[in-house]
Amino acid sequence: MLEPISTFYYSLNAVGRTTMITTPILLLAVVVLLVLERKFPYRKGLPFFREGLFVDLFWYTLVQSYFLQILIFGFIIAPLAAHFGTRFDLVSSWPVAAQVGFFVITHDFYIYWFHRFQHNSAFFWRTHEAHHSGKHVDWLAGSRSHIVEIIINQSIEFAPIILLGANPIVVPIKALIDAVWGMYIHANIDVKSGKLQYVINGPEMHLWHHADHEEVYYANFSTKFAFWDWMFGTAFLPQDRKPERWGLPYAFPKDYFAQHAFSVVRFDEKALAEKSAVFRAYHGVRWRLLGWVGERLPAAKVLQGWEVPQGALETVPAPRPGGNPEPAAAVAAATTDSSRPVASPVS
Numbered sequence: 001m002l003e004p005i006s007t008f009y010y011s012l013n014a015v016g017r018t019t020m021i022t023t024p025i026l027l028l029a030v031v032v033l034l035v036l037e038r039k040f041p042y043r044k045g046l047p048f049f050r051e052g053l054f055v056d057l058f059w060y061t062l063v064q065s066y067f068l069q070i071l072i073f074g075f076i077i078a079p080l081a082a083h084f085g086t087r088f089d090l091v092s093s094w095p096v097a098a099q100v101g102f103f104v105i106t107h108d109f110y111i112y113w114f115h116r117f118q119h120n121s122a123f124f125w126r127t128h129e130a131h132h133s134g135k136h137v138d139w140l141a142g143s144r145s146h147i148v149e150i151i152i153n154q155s156i157e158f159a160p161i162i163l164l165g166a167n168p169i170v171v172p173i174k175a176l177i178d179a180v181w182g183m184y185i186h187a188n189i190d191v192k193s194g195k196l197q198y199v200i201n202g203p204e205m206h207l208w209h210h211a212d213h214e215e216v217y218y219a220n221f222s223t224k225f226a227f228w229d230w231m232f233g234t235a236f237l238p239q240d241r242k243p244e245r246w247g248l249p250y251a252f253p254k255d256y257f258a259q260h261a262f263s264v265v266r267f268d269e270k271a272l273a274e275k276s277a278v279f280r281a282y283h284g285v286r287w288r289l290l291g292w293v294g295e296r297l298p299a300a301k302v303l304q305g306w307e308v309p310q311g312a313l314e315t316v317p318a319p320r321p322g323g324n325p326e327p328a329a330a331v332a333a334a335t336t337d338s339s340r341p342v343a344s345p346v347s
């Protein structure tokens with residue numbers, strides 16, 4: 001029975017074979033993190049079906065990363081590699097493990113500074129605020145990254161791997177390390193790693209980075225290695241205290257396309273849904289779909305963050321979903337100072 005699998009495996013090239021190994025490891029990591037989240041929750045009671053799960057899983061994790069992979073490798077890195085060839089061949093004679101280690105550390109150093117820059121630049125904050133918009137941070141929350149942020153960061157991450165002559169299998173290995181470490185630092189797990197938190201970054205510090213507390217608006221920028229924060233004076237790790245507020249201090253759209261549009265022009269998503277028939281029809285499709293899922297799986301009703309409103313299945317426009325701020329308040333919050341995290345949270 002295993003023969004077709006082994007025939008298929010050996011018909012693949014080295015990258016394909018490596019991906020056949022990294023993919024099950026990734027899925028296993030998801031299972032392990034989900035079990036740890038249930039057993040040792042950082043915030044008790046955070047459900048699996050939390051607000052924004054659908055957007056993070058479907059739009060950001062599946063659709064966006066699929067298309068961006070084609071764009072980044074096919075239309076940015078391939079032309080660069082064709083142009084420069086093997087001119088910068090630097091690491092090809094190194095063992096694969098050394099290549100992986102080199103790119104993990106150098107990219108993590110870059111990402112620390114770019115992330116810090118994004119928090120300090122009103123313009124680049126617009127490419128990063130989506131990542132901070134979720135109020136229920138868990139294993140999947142880190143996937144929410146603006147399209148521009150991913151294009152910049154992954155081009156800068158993977159282009160040197162190709163241009164410096166690394167073994168191509170470094171790409172899927174590095175992608176696996178990114179994915180697992182990314183899920184880990186966002187996971188709702190009550191990790192107490194002691195002195196290790198000076199070296200290895202984890203939920204202890206990164207969950208604080210997602211808190212809506214003034215003291216962390218400019219702290220805990222590290223991704224994989226926490227020592228960047230400790231070295232460059234941006235570490236924040238209080239003892240015996242956990243965040244009380246999460247996400248952004250201003251209203252942020254819940255829809256994938258609205259989240260990207262919001263980075264260009266500020267608007268109130270719910271007010272727009274009431275004003276624009278086209279936008280309303282688009283939202284209606286989602287409500288009907290979520291209503292269909294919610295009818296079969298009641299816990300899934302919160303998938304989109306808004307309770308599926310009564311009657312949404314029959315009517316477009318649907319009545320205003322409950323539990324959300326009035327449009328006027330949301331507009332005020334969205335237009336006061338949403339260019340970057342504000343000093344005093346609006347809520």
Ligand SMILES: [Zn+2]
Nearest residue numbers: 115119128209
């Ligand atoms: Zn950030």
Ligand SMILES: [Zn+2]
Nearest residue numbers: 131142186206
């Ligand atoms: Zn994060």
